[in-house]
Amino acid sequence: MPQDLDDQSLEFLLARAGLTLNAAQKAELKSVYPGIAAMAARVRQKRGIMAEPAHSYGFTEEDL
């Protein structure tokens, strides 16, 4: 996972999110990206394909 974010990538992410930021905000967001990348790395553990997420979907009495 890249530890830095270039301008082109940031513009793509912001466009996808629908956010309109000024130059200072963009610079700030780029500066904290390594923190997000580090978090994203931490949640990736060696786990098999069967590892379920914490949130599961099921039916309640009201559905039946």
Next chain:
Amino acid sequence: MSDSGFLTIAEAAGEIAAKRLSPVELTRACIERVHALDDRLHTIVHLTEERALAEARAAEAEIAAGRYRGPLHGIPIGLKDIVDTKGIPTTCQSKILQDNIPDADAACAERLAAAGTVLIGKTTTHEFADGGPSFDLPEPPARNPWNTDHFTAGSSSGTGAGVAAGLFLGGIGTDTGGSIRGPAALCGIAGIKPTYGLVSRAGVAPAAFSLDHIGPMAWTAADCALMLQVLAGHDPRDPASASRPIPDYAASLGKGVKGLKIGVIHHFHEVDYPVSDGVRRGIDAAIATYHDLGAEIHEVSLSPLQDWGACGSLISITERAATYEEWARTRLGDFGERVQRRLMLGALVSGVDYVQAVRRRRELRGELRAAMEGLDVVLTASQTAEAPKIDAVPLWDTFAAPSFTMPFNVAGYPAVTVCAGFGAGGLPVAIQLVGKPFQEATLLRIADAFEKATPFRAARPPMRAAKAAA
């Protein structure tokens, strides 16, 4: 100023039930203190003085007529301003909702009203329960009654400061990553984040759906037990609401801790992120106190604090970005600067990052379950240090230090913070106790035993004492 607002809920309830204390007198004492102190504390964004006096008079009349509803009858409370209140502004401390007047009460407000509480006002919050102490919102941030130059923590900042200062006896906080336990710690009070699903979230503005908890904040753990008794219970309006029997939380108080097993997660506060000397001393003394009271102390090891933080932060950032996406796209500039920053972060987290975080969440919860096997609770830090200066809180505090509270939002386990003494500058320090799911009765019993074995509940913020003596 009358001292009756300095009573705990349990003490006031006893006096009210015995008809030695009038709910009207108690309410007037609280309102008097609001007028005397809140220009410095900023704990209340909407004072409901007339309604409070009307509710107090109604409580007094009902009690006189023999219709006492229970320990919360006639007790003045505050509700965090993200809790919907019928006919009363609920602004979430945001420019975006300045004109919002809900047409129904949130579930927690409804339950507290049915128990006969008296609403003093809506309490200060960080904007949409997010961000930090902001000076660009409609109302200023709450200040710490132990030293008004200092931060309360958040986001249930007004409830924490207001309880500590005796402006009301208890209140509602919400907790997505520590927003009950943080203000409880830094303001020197008690606050419990119940098990996920125990208290309905219906009618409370969301921060992050799967991490949000609603809970009581009060001067003591025993008071939290009285409030939780009313708040807990199934609510079909909250899809995560649990349907379980509700025990008598106060019944187990006073039974001591002899033979109970307490695990200590030393590596969280000694290795993963070393806490301040004051917090460290408070934790060490608390462990010694529990040992002296007859509890068994065990060592517990979990994944590093930073792993729990990463998991919780990615979930929180993403769920928040989804919740407020429309306003972020169309009205970003109407949010305060801190929340703008939080919402911007959503653009940096991918869908796969989120799902990996939710998979990690299941692993971490399993780890905690295994570590707590054979234990009653675990003990850890609640905050990294005493309250910082209010103007020294980093704008990007998501990355500044790992949270000691977030792990238990990730796990959904109940966690209570209680005062464990005073550190640098005479500011409160705290411990955090974590119970097993739906074992709040044991958790509160252990917290209550600590409060009763230590002198910290006798100490009140100096601004109260100074005003009360005046």
